[in-house]
Amino acid sequence: MLIDFFFALKDGRLPVSIREFLVLLEALRKNVIEPSLDNFYFLARTTLVKDEAYYDKFDQAFGRYFKGVETVFDENMEIPADWLLQRLARELTPEQRAQLEKFGYDKLMARLKELLEEQKERHEGGNKWIGTGGTSPFGNGGANPEGIRIGGSGGQRNAVKVWDARAFKDYDADREIGTRNIKVALRRLRKFARTGAEEELALDDTIRATANNAGYLDIKMQAERKNNIKVLMLLDVGGSMDDHIARTEELFSAAGSEFKNMAFYYFHNCVYDYLWKNNRRRQTERFSTWEVLRTYPADTKLIFVGDATMSPYEILQPGASVEYSNAEAGAVWLQRFTGNFPHHVWLNPEPHNLWQYRHSIELIRQLVGNRMYALTIDGLEQAMRALSK
Numbered sequence: 001m002l003i004d005f006f007f008a009l010k011d012g013r014l015p016v017s018i019r020e021f022l023v024l025l026e027a028l029r030k031n032v033i034e035p036s037l038d039n040f041y042f043l044a045r046t047t048l049v050k051d052e053a054y055y056d057k058f059d060q061a062f063g064r065y066f067k068g069v070e071t072v073f074d075e076n077m078e079i080p081a082d083w084l085l086q087r088l089a090r091e092l093t094p095e096q097r098a099q100l101e102k103f104g105y106d107k108l109m110a111r112l113k114e115l116l117e118e119q120k121e122r123h124e125g126g127n128k129w130i131g132t133g134g135t136s137p138f139g140n141g142g143a144n145p146e147g148i149r150i151g152g153s154g155g156q157r158n159a160v161k162v163w164d165a166r167a168f169k170d171y172d173a174d175r176e177i178g179t180r181n182i183k184v185a186l187r188r189l190r191k192f193a194r195t196g197a198e199e200e201l202a203l204d205d206t207i208r209a210t211a212n213n214a215g216y217l218d219i220k221m222q223a224e225r226k227n228n229i230k231v232l233m234l235l236d237v238g239g240s241m242d243d244h245i246a247r248t249e250e251l252f253s254a255a256g257s258e259f260k261n262m263a264f265y266y267f268h269n270c271v272y273d274y275l276w277k278n279n280r281r282r283q284t285e286r287f288s289t290w291e292v293l294r295t296y297p298a299d300t301k302l303i304f305v306g307d308a309t310m311s312p313y314e315i316l317q318p319g320a321s322v323e324y325s326n327a328e329a330g331a332v333w334l335q336r337f338t339g340n341f342p343h344h345v346w347l348n349p350e351p352h353n354l355w356q357y358r359h360s361i362e363l364i365r366q367l368v369g370n371r372m373y374a375l376t377i378d379g380l381e382q383a384m385r386a387l388s389k
Contacts, residue, residue, distance in 0.1 A: 010046065012061030023047045037066065048229055053278050105367045124174040181377045182254040182318045188384035189229055189259075189301065231255065231262040232296050232341070236306025237279060238268050239322075244349035247375055248305060251347070255303075265292060269310040269331030270364075271337065272321055289333060293340050302337060302344035305375070308364040309350060317362050334367045344368060345383040 002025065013298045024047040041062060049058050202222040209218035231257060235248065255262060265275035265287060273289050276282040313320035315330045338344050344365040346364065348355070352374045355361045365372040371386055372378040 005044075008065040009058070009061050012050070014054055014057050014061060015050070020048050020050075024090070055280060086309060124301060131155050132315075173240070182250055182380065183258055185377050185380035185384060186254055186258045187380060189231075189387050229259060229261065230296070230300045231259040232300050233262060233264040233303045234271060234275065234337075235264060235266050235304065236304075237266045240307055240309045241349075244307060244375070247349050251305065251375065263296065267306075269306075269322060271313050271333045272326040272330060273333070275327065293336060296341075298341060299343070300341055302341035303343070303367070303387075304346040305348070306348065307350045308348055308361040308372070309358055310360045312359050312363060315360060315367075331363070331367055334364065336367055343387050344371060344387075345373045345386055346372040347379065347383060350374055
């Protein structure tokens with residue numbers, strides 16, 4: 001079994017070696033951990049992963065191997081692979097989806113508690129138990145319009161809760177920009193001022209002073225002309241934003257080079273009572289959202305970046321964050337941000353033609369005063385013009 005696990009990590013593009021794998025086997029042979037999956041996870045990560053940058057890939061590969069559908073079937077069972085894939089990836093018709101019961105948040109959580117007490121074994125493809133590929137509100141890979149994802153990956157991106165901890169990856173600020181168009185669009189947001197030490201030759205003043213001095217050279221210096229705009233960027237990370245990493249990294253890198261007075265924080269799906277700057281340490285290094293609101297002046301330009309794709313409960317319902325029980329709804333925090341920073345926009349990497357089909361997008365669009373723009377060149381130019389007003 002562990003040999004297959006080793007190859008699963010290799011398939012996940014993790015740089016694991018035979019030597020490290022032998023260390024893991026030796027640790028298991030000497031019983032350095034209690035026999036549990038959680039303990040094995042931490043032991044395997046400690047012995048096999050050499051760099052924190054690979055934690056997210058390790059989590060995904062580990063989850064695929066130990067929670068994936070392929071690990072629960074006997075290899076000798078004659079189940080056609082194409083049938084199994086079709087079974088797990090099936091798409092219901094709109095009519096079938098409309099027939100699925102929408103529990104409502106409180107009822108959904110109560111029903112989950114009941115099922116956790118009743119269910120004793122794995123289930124797949126049904127409409128009641130916690131499982132995979134079915135229409136039950138509980139499990140993963142299914143098609144219920146309002147569900148709780150437990151392990152695995154989502155298919156419809158509308159889970160009310162996610163019962164699976166993931167390590168998100170920071171956006172790379174050093175990513176090479178494929179086009180200069182993003183920088184050109186961002187340059188519309190500029191307010192130049194000369195501040196600091198006088199280190200630059202003031203050519204016009206030097207010519208004027210020299211002429212007034214009967215031709216004797218009179219050199220005048222001036223401070224460097226810099227963009228005085230202050231920018232606060234809040235970036236959605238993880239989950240459905242994984243589809244937009246490349247474009248978001250390009251924006252993040254371009255903004256970092258264009259705006260010298262830029263601060264950034266991460267959030268997941270919607271802003272709540274804390275933010276973070278390092279995704280690998282987001283559980284231990286958190287910043288109070290109240291503190292962020294108080295730190296930056298009101299003339300700061302606020303830029304949200306996110307696909308706004310989530311369960312509407314995450315925006316409207318206290319306690320409905322997919323990761324923890326938040327005391328106040330996301331809408332409350334969004335209203336605080338937009339009230340504190342009058343100059344704000346939301347950049348959405350989702351294709352504009354899909355916005356009308358996502359209830360959560362419309363909700364957030366209203367909460368930011370219809371200042372939501374597509375993460376395209378035209379959308380960026382419109383957003384920069386809006387911030388300049």
